[in-house]
Amino acid sequence: MSVAERLAIAPELRDTTLWEKPRDKDIAAEDLAEYRRRKKAVTAYLNGTSFAAIAKDHRYTKSQIYRMLERCLTVRPSGNMYGFHALIPGVSIAPYKRKSPVNPELAAQTKGLAGAFMQLMAEHEILYRYVEKHALSAGGRSATVIARAIRAEFLKKCAKVRAPNQYPFNTDDQGARALVRFIDRMREEHYSAKSGNEEESSGAFSGPLTAQPSGAQQLRPFEETEHDGHNGDFYFVIKAHGRRGEWVYTTPMRLWLLLLIDRSSRAILGYSYRLGSTNYPAISVMRSFVHALIPWEPKILTLPHLSYKEGAGFPSGIGPRARGRLIDLVCFDNAKANTAKLTMRGLTTVLGATLNYGRVRHPIARPFIERLNQSLETHGFRRLPIGFNPKGPKEDRDRALKAAVEHAITIDELDQVIDVMLANSNADPHSDLVNRSPNEYIRMWDGQTVSPLRRIEDPQEVARRLLQLEYIKTVRGGGESHRAPYVELWGARYTNDVLRKMTDSIGKKVRIVVDIDGDIRLIRAYLRRGHRELPLGILKAGPPWHLTPHTLEQRQIVRRANKVEKLVVKPGSDMLQTFKHLRQREAGERKSAANQLAKAGKISDPPFPNRERDAKDRVAKKNWIKLK
Structure with a gap:
């Protein structure tokens, strides 16, 4: 039924005073003017204004008016119309429906799976009914708990209707995360439709937002901060040395830039970035706080025409009293x-900070970080040859892609560009700070205040603790193989001389402490005995993870590749070196191999024995054969 037919059958739909309306403060500032123009055009049409007059006054054609009206009259799952909410730029009112099947020839896929799970449920009603039965009768249990309970039986039912090389069996996690998201969405739609008011069920209210500051001028530096990740509007190509010293190039990539900003001074306290267009993990969040703690030093710049401004830098490196300062409050969004666990434990336990999670899809609760992201894009990254406007024409992206290929850079050069641009931002004057820069404002505040400050003397130690995780593991071993006791973690078996001799500890629990951004070949373990713990010292990883120093992120990348290709480890080498040599050999012909090398970061060579030292050790220090 067309829009005109619906309005003829139900003329009460023309009464826009009954339509749901969003609040202006809930709409992004850059989208507010476009929303108001759309609203005036739709209202004018419903009041009888001709299409010619609407095109002249509001610059919308007849087809555009009908399309906007169709969106406004679309019914929500709760039974109400979207109304003027559908006119907000960027708002999606229809769920994505996948049309093409998942390629069955690719194993352990992690990309190109948008809408695959919904497609699976739409094609097989028996799967949908099984999930629905357990999701809606689970009471207050979380979606994660429900998915974990039904996943085994769910995969058995999938095996009856899907081949082993079809979705979800050809994915990295066999649809585990998609199942959790589907249960969440199903329960949300069910209970919102049951209550009859989707806005009330989602927790809408007319009061002030929880994370909105009451007044930034009343705050002191480091008292309240905001943190957010932003997908940069620029492309870049990473170049690195291949196996024989030649240059190998990645495909054009983007990155997530994570920033920590102070509300009082508008200063960028710390940052980190994540290569690739996929979302960022918790380790990237913690790296931005580590960067804010460790005293900053300017980088050695090798790119021409790249330089720091006068007064540029980060507070930890230019303010004597800003070194080692601890943050009181951090405002986040609800990203996973x-x-x-790493983020919440590190910030609350180690730093003693309070975490404030704003409402979903309401960036106005974090105004300073959102404004900073917009300024960096408009006046920073988009002005680079490799920058582009995501809302611009396709030619703009093509130009940026071509420039990225022509201006390939190394990882070190990318670090320089990001560091200089953010450090220079801290040297720009702000009108709200009486034309002082953020760095000048912090130095002025620290020079005048006598209030006690939360500081630490050893930022390096606290930064190391921020990147630690603890696990409770069971000691394995024994049995028919009579294997010595060991602890298994992330696909590696850890042990040492002390644990090998403790055969009576098999089956008991140990507490593991891991520095996930350091060398995870070495972990610290404590054997639990009642309320006491017996230190076991440092456990070392066994083959094939024992030679090359690596982080948790690097091991996950290599394990994922091994799951797909079954890497063969040569004697005297390990998994990291096998992965590195294989990708270097493939990088010349396959750029996806160069992408994996770039995301894995620097993989150092294994330590080789010192032959001169070994020769000296083999020579006896005293004559044990008497010569006559």
Whole structure:
């Protein structure tokens, strides 16, 4: 039924005073003018204004008016119309429906799976009914708990209707995360439709937002901060040395830039970035806080025409009293990396900070970080040859892609560009700071205030603790193989001389402490005995993870590649070196191999024995054969 027919059958739909309306403060500032123009055009049509007059006054054609009206009259799952909410730029009112099947020839896929799970449920009603039965009768249990309970039986039912090389069996996690998201969405739609008011069920209210500051001028530096990740509007190509010293190039990539900003001074306290267009993990969030703690030093710049401004830098490196300063409050959005165990434990336990999670899809609760992201894009990254406007024409992206290929850079050069641009931002004057820069404002505040400050003497130690995780593991071993006791973690078996001799500890629990951004070949373990713990010292990883120093992120990348290709480890080498040599050999012909090398970061060579030292050790220090 067309829009005109619907309005003829139900003329009461023309009464826009009954339509749901969003609040202006809930719409992004850059989208507010466009929303108001759309609203006036639709209202004018419903009041009888001709299409010619609307085109002249509001610059919308007849087809555009009908399209906007169709969106406004679309019914929500709760039974109400979207109304003027559908006119907000960027708002999606229809769920994505996948049309093409998942390629069955690719194993352990992690990309190109948008809408695959919904497609699976739409094609097989028996799967949908099985999930629906357990999701809606689980009471207050979380979607994660429900998915974990039904996943085994769910995969058995999938095996009856899908081949082993079809979705979800050809994915990295066999649809585990998609199942959790589907249960969440199903329960949300069910209970919102049951209550009859989707806005009330989602927790809408007319009061002030929880994370909105009451007044930034009343705050002191480091008292309240905001943190957010932003997908940069620029492309770049990473170049690195291949196996024989030649240059190998990645495909054009983007990155996530994570920033920590102070509300009082508008200063960027710390940052980190994540290569690739996929979302960022918790480790990237913690790296931005580590960067804010460790005293900053300017980088050695090798790119021409790249330089720091006068007064540029980060507070930890230019303010004597800003070194080692601790943050009191951090305002986050609800990204999974921000609610992860590593983030919450590190910031609350180690730093003693309070975490404030704003409402979903309401960036106005974090105005300073959103404004900073907009300024960096408009006046920073988009002005680079490799920058582009995501809302601009396709030719703009093509130009940026071509420039990225022509101006390939190394990882070190990318670090220089990002560091200089953010450090220079801290040297720009702000009208709200009486034309002082953020760095000048912090130095002025620290020079005048006598209030006690939360500081630490050893930022390096606290930064190391921020990147630690603890696990409770069971000691394995024994049995028919009579294997010595060991602890298994992330696909590696850890042990040492002390644990090998403790055969009576098999089956008991140990507490593991891991520095996930350091060398995870070495972990610290404590054997639990009642309320006491017996230190076991440092456990070392066994083959094939024992030679090359590596982080948790590097091991995950290599394990994922091994799951797909079954890497063969040569004697005297290990998994990291096998992965590195294989990707270097393939990088010349396959750029996806160069992409994996760039994301894995620097993989150092294994330590080789010192032959001169070994020769000296083999020579006896005293004559044990008497010569006559």
